[in-house]
Amino acid sequence: MALQDLYSNIHLLIRWLHVIAGITWIGHLYFFNFVNVPLQGALDDAAKKLVNPKLMPRALWWFRWGAMITFLSGLVLFTLLYMYTPGQGFGPSALFTGSDGQLTARAVWILFGMLLGFIMWFNVWMIIWPAQRRLLSGQVPADQVAAVRKKAGLASRVNTFLSGPMLFGMLAPSHYGASNGLTLLVATALGLIAIFWSIKTSFKVGTSV
Template structure:
């Protein structure tokens, strides 16, 4: 059993198999139902799945890695900066991209297409629109501020020590901005349609 659970790929394959069992077992007549409604639900599921990975890694960086790094002995820091952080940043940025993509697919799909209404804060869509804008700003920060600066800070891109230190500070500040924005963003996303506006 330990051998199985120590293999992440095997666990992920098992998870997909379980997902297929759930889909087949609880949505037996997908073709007979409204396919667009089913796909909308599937895209919502993917939006949440990728969003959990994105925000989970954001919180890992801000609540665990950044506060802990000053306490890590100098000889152990390369283990984080050369192995853990680059891998975490890979999943972080792609989870951000796919979260936004799935959100836009949901908002742009019939029967209730609302991208324009949400992004322009029309009545009935202001809360989700605010959540979408916060998510878009956060994703922009991930790809165009945090990741380029992290590449310099982690030594993935070679720069002088002054730029490396400045890049680390910039990446940290924008990561903290994203943490700050994530709190109201999640509120907007979760309460839209439940609490009204």
Template structure:
């Protein structure tokens, strides 16, 4: 990949356009990871856990979930960072973030993504740490934390639909 990056940078003679395309690629890659894990949690893991025999649940809660949550958090972070870089390189970051004329769809998508990333880092992850026993908590606190994490994860799943719509539709309308 590094060889391709350096070759393409020199071959096309427009470093700005190349970097924009490279960060768009990274933005899509991290976005797929983030939303894919979000959908995994909400459509696979959460509905399946009640069916998992008690002796097998620690395999999920001690090994799979913490690892998946690591990739989930950092995919969210890098999706936001690379998305902001793309918006900056393309010259529409300010217009989109203030929901300016012609950039309202992408701006709304960006704000939804920022809200979702906030939820990941400051609501879902702290509650999951307690629910999974990564940090000590009483059983009642663990249960409440699991419920809170699930509610915000479901909220993010719902927000992901208009977020994706806004971003894809703005791109289809042109100007980005």
């Protein structure tokens, strides 16, 4: 039946696009934070001058466009699931508000995930990429390079931490029934701990085969 059903087919395609773009985005974010930060600390200036102008523009292209497609496909997915009902049209669906008029547990999870995802998208497009573009094209005066680098690095670190709880917000809606202060708190704590552990570990692992 699903094959004949236009809504189901579009839904699956958008969901697939969303996840493959999300992997591209967050994969590069983790590359920057878990691989590139320790790597840059191990390179001398000459090696940095050789490697970074070739590496960074490529990696940043996949990173920022992955973020954009994840965000836009996420908004379409949200509209399809929570703001549209097949046969009835646009408006809050039964997944968004229950018969009592309250937000459903599923809606609470996805709003939590989308809030974090939106902050992350904002950081990419309004802070990290503008700063990196100016740094890589040599537009930043020498006395401001360290400050601009620090700002971009901080936004990237914030995004890395947010990604842990954010992913609970993406996965819980269709796989976990309950949502309350405690479940959100536990998801946030677990997500942050996983990222904290990964950052600490990134300085110790993979330095030899």
